[in-house]
Amino acid sequence: MPALLEVERLTRRFGGVVALDDVTLSVEQGETVGLIGPNGAGKTTLFNCVTGVLRPDDGEVRFGRGPMESLTGLAPHDIAQCGITRTFQNVRLFSGMSVLENVLVGTYIRTHAGLISSMLPSAEARREERWAQDRAMGLLELVGLAGRSHEMAGALPFGLQRRLEIARALSSDPALLLLDEPAAGLNAAEKQALLQLIEQLKGQGLTTFLIEHDMRVVMPISDRVVVLDYGKKIAEGPPKLVQENPRVIEAYLGTSTTVNREP
């Protein structure tokens, strides 16, 4: 399988703290890759560098279905246009918008009506709008929110907010989906439903790269797991092997004695 995302020698510092230290990894097309590591290992920083939220100090991110293009220096919305969308660790929905509108925002890059055709009646714009609405409703169906499409996003229960965020990220039809701790804060039943959803997406051929703390979530669905600790990649491989890796065990046991290493 060809690589879809290549991260090469990525380094990012915050003042004196090195959040990412020379990290190299890749995600192949159709794969589900888990990114694990103790708190403060640099997982979210890696996501932020990939999606353009943060500029890496060094190294390169490349992405593409055929020829690889460098993403370094691109703005987040350009990267979304390339086909990478994401969710956030602490859910960032547009809480003042309805559930449906949240998903519709994601279709922005797949629609093209300009200022004039948005202001005046135009058949083209109407057709496009109908397509976007259908797509959004389809995705809400997929995540089980079709019945609540007109509720305020901010008023949804937390578990549903997580699912809505996934639907929103999917609405631009991305090639690569980044999930930042999608199971955090969910109860057992919700976690189970989430696993099913990710499996389902995988079945449709979507490439997923996810950060997850809960081994019971990450192990069954990941084809491959990458482990970060102190900003460095310390292990990589199939879930089973990584779980037995002594460095990984040490990193995780070590964290139980330190309180928090978040920069």
Add this chain to the structure above:
Amino acid sequence: MTPLQLFCQQLANGLTLGAIYALIALGYTMIYGVIQLINFAHGELFMVGAYVALTLVLLSSAGPLPSGIPWWMTLLVCGLGSMAAAGMLGAAIERFAYRPIRHAPRLNALITAIGMSFFLQNALMLLYGATDRHFPNPIPLTRWEVGGVTVTLMQLVVWAASGLLMVGLQLLVMSTKLGMAMRATAQDLKACALLGIPVDRIIATTFVIGSAFAAMGGMLFGLHYGTINFHDGYLMGLKAFTAAVLGGIGNIPGAMVGGLVLGLLEGLGAGYLSSQWKNVFAFLILVVLLLFKPRGLLGERVADRA
């Protein structure tokens, strides 16, 4: 006058106005720091301070106090009195206008503040009349020539009073328990409430201190310029807001620096460029500065509004 003397004189001129700006800007910035509110009514509190001080000065010159009290004693009493009055008013405004809507969208508080500004300004007009009031000045007209630069006792009083207050505030904020609670509240109001810090009281205290500083600014303003008017607070409030942003809003040393810098900019702008363009000049500098330092001279955090 040599060009250098002229320049030094203009520096001294700018610093005087800047010190008053700084006093008002401090309150702006402290209130912004704890509840992220651009308190448009702050300029009006400054005017309330000025009018209360005027009333007290008039009372003390005509009233029951024995004559022969040194001028600084009179001013101290008047200053403290007006600070107390404005502080209480500030706390009352916070309690009855801002607290009930603290959890509403932030723009609401902004509009409330604007409404409060209209209200206070017109209340002052109705209470004290619309005409400019003469502000008697008990400070002797002493002046010194230092290397060709004239400095008046009045200017020294402005510098000393504002300097003392600023140092006092810095000590209060940095090394007392109350100051620590204020800083903590500015960092994260919710967390402070969870930790059992009496957030309401801290916010009220901030309003008291901020308004008292504005009142002191008002008295010095009245003394220095000799006339006050009910609508003076509008322009001064606007300038102080600019100063607070210039220094980095929410940042206490920033407000002092911002006030002084704005005073200097205006002074030098009027002195060397053109007085009719001086506000343009000051605003242009502000805009350019924000482009390069988007959080002001000393600012660290930036808040998103609306």
Add this chain to the structure above:
Amino acid sequence: MEGFRNQTVRWAIGVIAALALPILNPNPYHLDVLTNALLYALLALGLNLIVGLAGLLHLGYAAFFAIGAYTYGLLNLHWHWPFWIGMIPAAIVAGLSGVCLGVPALRVRGDYLAIVTLGFGEIVRIAFTNLEQWTGGPNGLLGIAHPKIWIPGRGLIDFGVASMPYYYLVCITTAAVAVVCVRLSRSRIGRAWVAIREDELAASCMGVPVLQLKLLAQGCGGAIAGLAGAIFASKQGTVTPDSFDFILSVMVLAMVVLGGLGSIRGAILGALLLGSLPELLRWFEQYRMLLFGLTMIVMMRLRPQGLFGRSSQGLAPDRAHAGSA
């Protein structure tokens, strides 16, 4: 669908009532107050795009109004452009100045943007006062032509200083702009604006080009104000810099907030209320601005989300403390 029809009916009733009003009550003073309030509504609609939808706190909106008024005024005085043509460049110039202001200003965020826009408003006003050879200085532009309209059988009619024609002009313009704003707010662009207001980072990660859309919002808002400015200039016949002070920017902002951020009928209603309130309070003479301030405070307390606002957590005060991930 039911709700939609209901709303259409309500809008239709509103429009018919507005059109019939001058016939029922031809008092020129009442019409003039209403015309001014509707002009405010036009401004509020424009500012609503910037503040209400895109979430950019703008405190210098009067500058765009001024630019529109002066553009039409100068075109009319120097090159005799009639109102109906002159209002187009007025809107375009004001819109472009919105974009030009945005290019540097939008690099600063949040409350800092507020002060930059405030500075912009003051700079424009002072510049119009000082650039005497072009703008007439404090005297402003005098003798700007009123609109003329050709009515079959009655020939060319000058609007003059009558009240009714301006009422209809402003009424129709406001209605047209309101319709455009409604369409815009329900389009992909409007949704992207709201997304930026709610969470800029999330919006940009969903592919919304934030800067470009903010500039667009400034441009559209500026153009609407420019249009309003041209109407204002043609109605007054004179344009002086003191019509465009900071208080005007603040008042329009208050109207948008009172109506409910992002709500179009809210912006109109807020403007009608706040725009005519000072006239309604005339009876109280010197106390009226005091009462006006008090009313603003009370209204904010009674309806924190505005008359037609959706309550939204995205605007909650603790937002400032949420750091980015």
Add this chain to the structure above:
Amino acid sequence: MASGHRARVLIRAACLVWLAGCGKPEPVVKIGFAAPLTGDQAPQGQDMLRGAQLAIEHANSQGPILPGIRLELVALDDQRNPTQAVAVAKRLVADPDVVAVVGHLNSSCTMPASAIYHQARLLQITPVSSNPQISRQGFDTFYRTCATDDLQGPAAALFIVKELSAGRVFVLDDMTTYGRGLANELIKKLSALRVEVIGHEGITQGDKDFVPLLTKIKSLRPDLVYFAGMFPEGALLIKQRAEVGLAGYFMGGDGLFDAALIQLATPRAAEGVYLTTIGSDIHQIPTAREFVKAFETRFGSIGAYSAYTYEATSIAVWAVRQAGTKDRSAVLAAIKRLKDYPGLFGLQGFDAKGDSLIRDIGLFTVKAGKFVFLKAASWD
């Protein structure tokens, strides 16, 4: 839902207030008055209002203006805002009982409003808007009781040259229609007289700190500083000029002529300041003695604009009495017949443009804390 309901209640309440505004007309005849009564120019506007009130009281004490009809003053606040001024004008025009208007203060307000009065054939007399442009519009409804800036400026220039022999003049104005207009007329005449104007700058109304500007002016060593503006800023300029140690003469226009000027500037600093006024000293004119007494017992000291407004209001009343009817055209016709009206400043009349025929410019100086009248003359 409850919130929507509350919104509706609010709207209805607003409608009620609106309707309450339209009361039943009473058998009165009204003189309209428009000036800023709130906001930063409220002091001047309220000064004017007192003059108008006194004139109405005097008129009413002289018997009914028309048989069985009482005279009333309708005072409206234009907030010195041109938009508001137009609204106020339309309100006055819409009231059939209003037969004449006294106002506005600011030329920028008088200008757009005058078009509305003209269209409604309603007599307008402005007591103080002195911009020459207004009367050049050719409105036969427009009159004013003050002299225009193109008289005062040249008069001041002649005085500066002939009596003070000042060679280097620095001109300041307050960037208002009044101030800039006066300053420009002065500079025009000074240049014609070959006097060097070493600088012309504007200040902002409401500003307090002019020390940097005055320090700069001091370094230019002018013989005279002229300020075209109002007394609050004028007082500060005079006071700070003394603090800075700026020598030479200080002169201003009628905007400075207010007793408060000396108090605010302190008598010491104001000593020797010259200013021009329109017409002679109100305290010196025998015909005005009664007015001064009446005003001072009723309201205290006289403001800069009280007398002009009293004069304008009295003339409006005179025109209504002459017309003998509430018909606006009749009132307009009546005022055209006005000739040698015994006003406060002498025999008042109007030229074809509606400008006052009293073109005397008075000259004052400050001595020992008081305005001292030097002379009055027609300089044109």
